[in-house]
Amino acid sequence: xxxxxxxxxxxxxxxxxxxxxxxxxxxxxxxxxxxxxxxxxxxxxxxxxxxxxxxxxxxxxxxxxxxxxxxxxxxxxxxxxxxxxxxxxxxxxxxxxxxxxxxxxxxxxxxxxxxxxxxxxxxxxxxxxxxxxxxxxxxxxxxxxxxxxxxxxxxxxxxxxxxxxxxxxxxxxxxxxxxxxxxxxxxxxxxxxxxxxxxxxxxxxxxxxxxxxxxxxxxxxxxxxxxxxxxxxxxxxxxxxxxxxxxxxxxxxxxxxxxxxxxxxxxxxxxxxxxxxxxxxxxxxxxxxxxxxxxxxxxxxxxxxxxxxxxxxxxxxxxxxxxx
Amino acid sequence: xxxxxxxxxxxxxxxxxxxxxxxxxxxxxxxxxxxxxxxxxxxxxxxxxxxxxxxxxxxxxxxxxxxxxxxxxxxxxxxxxxxxxxxxxxxxxxxxxxxxxxxxxxxxxxxxxxxxxxxxxxxxxxxxxxxxxxxxxxxxxxxxxxxxxxxxxxxxxxxxxxxxxxxxxxxxxxxxxxxxxxxxxxxxxxxxxxxxxxxxxxxxxxxxxxxxxxxxxxxxxxxxxxxxxxxxxxxxxx
Amino acid sequence: xxxxxxxxxxxxxxxxxxxxxxxxxxxxxxxxxxxxxxxxxxxxxxxxxxxxxxxxxxxxxxxxxxxxxxxxxxxxxxxxxxxxxxxxxxxxxxxxxxxxxxxxxxxxxxxxxxxxxxxxxxxxxxxxxxxxxxxxxxxxxxxxxxxxxxxxxxxxxxxxxxxxxxxxxxxxxxxxxxxxxxxxxxxxxxxxxxxxxxxxxxxxxxxxxxxxxxxxxxxxxxxxxxxxxxxxxxxxxxxxxxxxxxxxxxxxxxxxxxxxxxxxxxxxxxxxxxxxxxxxxxxxxxx
Numbered sequence: 001x002x003x004x005x006x007x008x009x010x011x012x013x014x015x016x017x018x019x020x021x022x023x024x025x026x027x028x029x030x031x032x033x034x035x036x037x038x039x040x041x042x043x044x045x046x047x048x049x050x051x052x053x054x055x056x057x058x059x060x061x062x063x064x065x066x067x068x069x070x071x072x073x074x075x076x077x078x079x080x081x082x083x084x085x086x087x088x089x090x091x092x093x094x095x096x097x098x099x100x101x102x103x104x105x106x107x108x109x110x111x112x113x114x115x116x117x118x119x120x121x122x123x124x125x126x127x128x129x130x131x132x133x134x135x136x137x138x139x140x141x142x143x144x145x146x147x148x149x150x151x152x153x154x155x156x157x158x159x160x161x162x163x164x165x166x167x168x169x170x171x172x173x174x175x176x177x178x179x180x181x182x183x184x185x186x187x188x189x190x191x192x193x194x195x196x197x198x199x200x201x202x203x204x205x206x207x208x209x210x211x212x213x214x215x216x217x218x219x220x221x222x223x224x225x226x227x228x229x230x231x232x233x234x235x236x237x238x239x240x241x242x243x244x245x246x247x248x249x250x251x252x253x254x255x256x257x258x259x260x261x262x263x264x265x266x267x268x269x270x271x272x273x274x275x276x277x278x279x280x281x282x283x284x285x286x287x288x289x290x291x292x293x294x295x296x297x298x299x300x301x302x303x304x305x306x307x308x309x310x311x312x313x314x315x316x317x318x319x320x321x322x323x324x
Numbered sequence: 325x326x327x328x329x330x331x332x333x334x335x336x337x338x339x340x341x342x343x344x345x346x347x348x349x350x351x352x353x354x355x356x357x358x359x360x361x362x363x364x365x366x367x368x369x370x371x372x373x374x375x376x377x378x379x380x381x382x383x384x385x386x387x388x389x390x391x392x393x394x395x396x397x398x399x400x401x402x403x404x405x406x407x408x409x410x411x412x413x414x415x416x417x418x419x420x421x422x423x424x425x426x427x428x429x430x431x432x433x434x435x436x437x438x439x440x441x442x443x444x445x446x447x448x449x450x451x452x453x454x455x456x457x458x459x460x461x462x463x464x465x466x467x468x469x470x471x472x473x474x475x476x477x478x479x480x481x482x483x484x485x486x487x488x489x490x491x492x493x494x495x496x497x498x499x500x501x502x503x504x505x506x507x508x509x510x511x512x513x514x515x516x517x518x519x520x521x522x523x524x525x526x527x528x529x530x531x532x533x534x535x536x537x538x539x540x541x542x543x544x545x546x547x548x549x550x551x552x553x554x555x556x557x558x559x560x561x562x
Numbered sequence: 563x564x565x566x567x568x569x570x571x572x573x574x575x576x577x578x579x580x581x582x583x584x585x586x587x588x589x590x591x592x593x594x595x596x597x598x599x600x601x602x603x604x605x606x607x608x609x610x611x612x613x614x615x616x617x618x619x620x621x622x623x624x625x626x627x628x629x630x631x632x633x634x635x636x637x638x639x640x641x642x643x644x645x646x647x648x649x650x651x652x653x654x655x656x657x658x659x660x661x662x663x664x665x666x667x668x669x670x671x672x673x674x675x676x677x678x679x680x681x682x683x684x685x686x687x688x689x690x691x692x693x694x695x696x697x698x699x700x701x702x703x704x705x706x707x708x709x710x711x712x713x714x715x716x717x718x719x720x721x722x723x724x725x726x727x728x729x730x731x732x733x734x735x736x737x738x739x740x741x742x743x744x745x746x747x748x749x750x751x752x753x754x755x756x757x758x759x760x761x762x763x764x765x766x767x768x769x770x771x772x773x774x775x776x777x778x779x780x781x782x783x784x785x786x787x788x789x790x791x792x793x794x795x796x797x798x799x800x801x802x803x804x805x806x807x808x809x810x811x812x813x814x815x816x817x818x819x820x821x822x823x824x825x826x827x828x829x830x831x832x833x834x835x836x837x838x839x840x841x842x843x844x845x846x847x848x849x
Contacts, residue, residue: 199400292663
């Protein structure tokens with residue numbers, strides 16, 4: 001990373017750390033926590049759909065599997081949620097492996113369809129699985145509090161944990177982007193024949209992207225559950241659209257896209273929830289749908305794309321000068 | 325020593341036999357030209373060698389290892405590179421990035437790969453456009469980038485698939501110079517070409533395909549005088 | 563013993579509907595090389611149109627059918643021209659996201675306009691059943707099966723026996739060369755979308771006779787039809803129909819032998835298995 005970026009990040013992290021000192025309103029902390037969680041989820045989706053170009057249309061399934069694993073282990077077996085989080089990572093990655101191994105050999109469309117099918121199947125199964133709470137969901141026991149129990153009364157600890165997860169996500173995406181993995185994924189996204197001709201094992205790298213993706217979604221799932229102290233199939237498995245939208249608005253395939261997108265969308269979403277509660281459900285999803293279509297047609301690269309196209313025009317002029 | 329050896333390689337598509345029992349031996353360090361009229365099976369043969377198609381029968385041996393049936397990326401790892409007839413460079417990345425991806429095959433560290441890519445960039449005279457995005461390049465530059473990318477994978481043999489097509493005379497001359505430079509690095513070259521005045525002078529050996537069969541093999545002079553070859557082309561124009 | 567014939571029968575009629583939906587999907591996929599993820603949601607739209615025509619205008623679905631089909635055809639062209647066209651030739655990611663966005667939009671617009679409540683058309687002309695021996699044939703289901711067959715046949719004739727149909731085929735096979743022989747690729751794509759949505763309109767109106775109407779009704783039909791297209795291959799109308807039948811039968815039979823909720827698991831697993839071993843589908847030709 002360039003020195004400029006280090007300073008920028010240090011400044012940003014510093015800002016995030018001192019933010020709660022000045023702003024104590026629980027509602028604003030809640031929005032911040034949601035921004036962090038959605039950024040992490042957006043980065044998770046971005047790795048496989050944006051960088052590797054393999055569109056995952058049911059991404060919430062990894063969130064849900066991670067969250068449910070932790071919840072079930074906690075409620076049924078009394079297992080500490082931190083350990084449960086690792087178990088959640090494990091199950092989520094296994095699931096990603098189960099989808100990827102058969103489907104990565106095929107065209108991207110088949111993979112997209114498979115992801116839609118998988119999330120439907122898992123949703124159906126969980127809704128009917130009484131042991132896992134069925135359609136009613138699982139309420140977390142309110143016995144133990146504190147860091148060891150991953151359960152807190154106030155919002156501040158959640159804020160810091162969510163922030164840390166987001167930073168982990170950014171570290172992951174920076175690592176991928178600046179290593180050969182990132183370059184390989186971009187190649188795979190654009191032209192798999194070229195990838196083959198350059199010695200890239202395409203299914204292997206798609207799988208690597210997938211596993212990173214599943215990992216980030218799983219830890220978000222665990223946190224989400226611990227934060228809400230409740231999970232049900234609807235909260236866990238129907239979040240695919242906002243996860244995608246956050247990245248699409250910010251800039252699919254870009255490193256900072258999910259952060260920017262979450263920063264823009266989540267406050268709007270949460271505020272809209274106040275004004276449109278009641279028939280709120282349909283309206284915000286309605287807007288999401290319209291936004292996806294509009295952004296995708298008008299500015300497919302999102303906000304980051306708009307920034308990039310300005311710098312590109314400058315570079316293009318430079319080339320034309322050389323040519324002439 | 326034969327670097328690449330084909331034994332009775334046959335490739336069929338349904339009822340059509342695109343490559344018919346072709347034998348071929350390529351010596352290390354040579355420039356070999358593969359010519360033939362349209363539809364002769366040249367690109368299909370390339371695709372068989374590079375692993376994009378699996379031959380129905382026959383064997384392909386490379387550097388002492390049997391490679392028919394292997395996947396394209398495995399063959400590339402065995403140090404056999406190729407370029408494409410329709411250029412497949414990455415439009416969204418810069419020239420340097422494109423070449424780096426080739427370098428990553430043998431050097432996973434980003435900084436070292438970048439150094440290597442810069443060397444290849446320099447070798448191919450691409451320094452002045454190293455930061456230009458693929459989509460902004462001319463066709464001639466795109467082809468050179470694809471060649472550079474192939475070189476960056478440290479191959480022992482490169483398959484050039486109509487690397488001259490679409491180039492103007494100046495670009496063509498630069499391409500020929502580049503090919504000689506590649507040969508001087510010790511890389512063996514097998515190239516498919518349609519432009520006779522280019523391929524004839526630079527090839528050590530020419531193989532002629534027609535309708536999937538190898539009909540002649542020899543020096544450029546021998547081949548251009550051969551009746552069967554002339555008939556296949558219905559008059560070779562120069 | 564008899565129950566299984568009843569199950570098979572309903573599997574067949576359902577399968578024919580899946581087949582019809584798949585034909586439209588396969589048409590768009592084959593001609594434009596694009597997956598319309600919103601296909602069955604347009605069917606949901608036509609179901610609501612039928613319902614509204616019945617509820618507000620006292621028009622039976624059989625009579626509103628021709629109007630709705632024409633309406634859907636027009637909507638298809640409008641959607642193509644204003645949205646889809648902008649993603650043609652671009653990245654696949656953009657194309658998929660565009661129609662996926664339409665899915666989200668349509669489902670939630672329906673919920674917004676007409677609420678999430680399940681609606682039903684009561685006592686349409688095509689209601690009731692009659693007995694053939696010991697089997698009960700439901701008129702509405704039978705009608706939708708027949709309508710699917712007829713529509714499929716009409717589309718087949720159009721594609722294979724008319725000049726416009728040949729132009730569509732040409733565009734499907736070689737989009738680049740089509741303009742060279744005077745075919746406007748844009749016009750072909752518009753027509754593909756028009757026919758695609760019109761055919762799914764037929765399916766929707768016929769379904770409205772006996773099926774629950776609600777915003778998310780398209781979702782399962784969409785996935786099942788995608789499975790059918792994957793099984794039946796693209797560019798093959800008989801293939802899509804046969805594959806739809808297969809899906810319908812598998813769904814009905816596995817719902818009968820295993821628990822109904824898990825029948826989708828069977829169908830989707832079937833998808834994964836088929837797509838692994840035969841990427842061109844069970845009945846498909848080329849790809």
